[in-house]
Amino acid sequence: RSSSRSVSVSRSSGGGTGRISGGFGSRSLHNLGASKRISMSGGYCSARPGYSYGSGHGGLAYRVGGAGFGFGRGYSPGGIQEVMVNQHLLVPLNLEIDPNMQRVRQEEKDQIKSLNNKFASFIDKVRFLEQQNKVLETKWSLLKDQKVVKNNLEPMFDAYISNMRRQLEALGGDRLRLSSELKAMQDAVEDFTIRYEEEINKRTTAENDFVLLKKDADAAYMNKVDLGTKVDALTDEINFLRALYEAELSQMQSQISDTSVVLSMDNNRNLDLNSIIAEVRAQYEDIANRSRAEAESWYQSKYEELQLTAGRHGDDLHNTKMEISEMNRMIQRLHSEIDSVKKQCASLQTAIADAEQRGEMAVKDARAKLAELEDALQK
Incomplete structure (x- = not known):
């Protein structure tokens, strides 16, 4: 308007x-x-x-x-x-x-600024696309120049691909070999584990036998102590009987001497008292000797029997201790062997993982290079 x-x-x-x-x-x-x-x-x-x-x-x-x-x-x-x-x-x-004129002018200025920014970004994009276009043109010219030596590059890449395939086959063979070795090691570990469990069972059985033998040895020792006490009691009893016998004998001798005096006074008969006393003494001595011999023989037999039992138990205990120490050494040796086998298994697994990773990386690299070569050949 x-x-x-x-x-x-x-x-x-x-x-x-x-x-x-x-x-x-x-x-x-x-x-x-x-x-x-x-x-x-x-x-x-x-x-x-x-x-x-x-x-x-x-x-x-x-x-x-x-x-x-x-x-x-x-x-x-x-x-x-x-x-x-x-x-x-x-x-x-x-x-x-x-009054709205200033606001309208500010909006117009803002719109102009935004349009200027868009125009500047558009110019930058155009320049970037021009640079990309120049780069692509350069690559295209290089590829055109490389088409001349296409036939010369194919044998080299074929040789490289065949080399990669041979390496892949070698890695596959190494993987199979390592897998067989790992299986053998696992079988050996299982065998050692079974043997270790058997040795543990044997050790437990030996410990139980040792406990039983210890109980028998303790019982034999207690019997020995009881028999020693009985021997001491019998010795005391024999000494007491001997003292009693001597006292009775002396008393009887005194009585006989008194009686002989009386008889000599009252009776004129001549009695052989010495023979009677000697006979009685011989009888008592015989009885005492027999009792002493029986007690000594019984004590000696019991003592020898206890010694034999203690020696046998001592030998059994010594043998059991030797077996236990041998089993402990064997268990330690098996532990060390198991640890070494575990370390070997871990190292083999690590080597297998590394070989698999290297093989996969080599295969991926070969495939990527093959794809690049195919793309280059197609272009």
């Missing part, structure tokens, strides 16, 4: 005619969905001699937002006419600046 105002003035006088017109214009005093324009135009022509017929003044117009006001009056030759004034034109114009 636009508004315009024009003022034109023409005058003529005397022996010539003249025309004066003037004008000025401005645009975009403020912009809020519409525009206003005020313009004046004019000009001046030099006077020329001629016929004078008068002067004239012609119209003034103003238009805002599609509506306009105007007035005009012409002066005819021969006199000054009355000027008519339109009162509506004397009303002050509302030429205030819109």
Whole structure:
């Protein structure tokens, strides 16, 4: 939308005619969905001699937002006419600046900045794509140049691929060999484990036998102590009986001597008391000797039997201790062998894993290079 105002003035006088017109214009005093324009135009022509017929003044117009006001009056030759004034034109114009103009300008600036940034990024992308295009063109030219030596490269790559395949087959053979060795080691470990369990069972049985033998040895020792106590008691009893026998014998001798005196006094018969005493003494001594011999023989037999039993148990105990120490040494040796076998198994498993990893990496590398070669050959 636009508004315009024009003022034109023409005058003529005397022996010539003249025309004066003037004008000025401005645009975009403020912009809020519409525009206003005020313009004046004019000009001046030099006077020329001629016929004078008068002067004239012609119209003034103003238009805002599609509506306009105007007035005009012409002066005819021969006199000054009355000027008519339109009162509506004397009303002050509302030429205030819109408060939203700054916000709109800021939005326009932001939009311009964003568009500039997008345009700069687009330019960068275009430059990058141009560089990529140049790189691709260079690669394409190099590949075109390499097509000449295509036939010379194929045997080399075929030899490399065959070498990789041989290495892969060798790694497969090593894997089978290591797998068989691992299986053999696992069987050996299982065998040693079974033997170790058997030795553990034997050790447990030997410990139980040792406990039983210890109980028997303790019982034999207690029997020995009891028999020693009984021997001491019998010895004391024999000594007591001997003392008693000697006391009775002395008492009997005293009685016999007294009786002999009495008999010698009262009776004149001659009695052989010495023989009687000797006979009784012999009988008592025989009884004491037999008792002593029986006690000594019984004690000696029991003592020898206890010694034999203790020696036998001692030998059994010594043999059991020797067997237990031998089993302990064997168990320690088996432990060390099992540890070494476990270490060997771990090292073999590590070697197998490394070989598998190297084989897989070699296969992947060979496949990647083969794919690259195929792509290069196809291109």
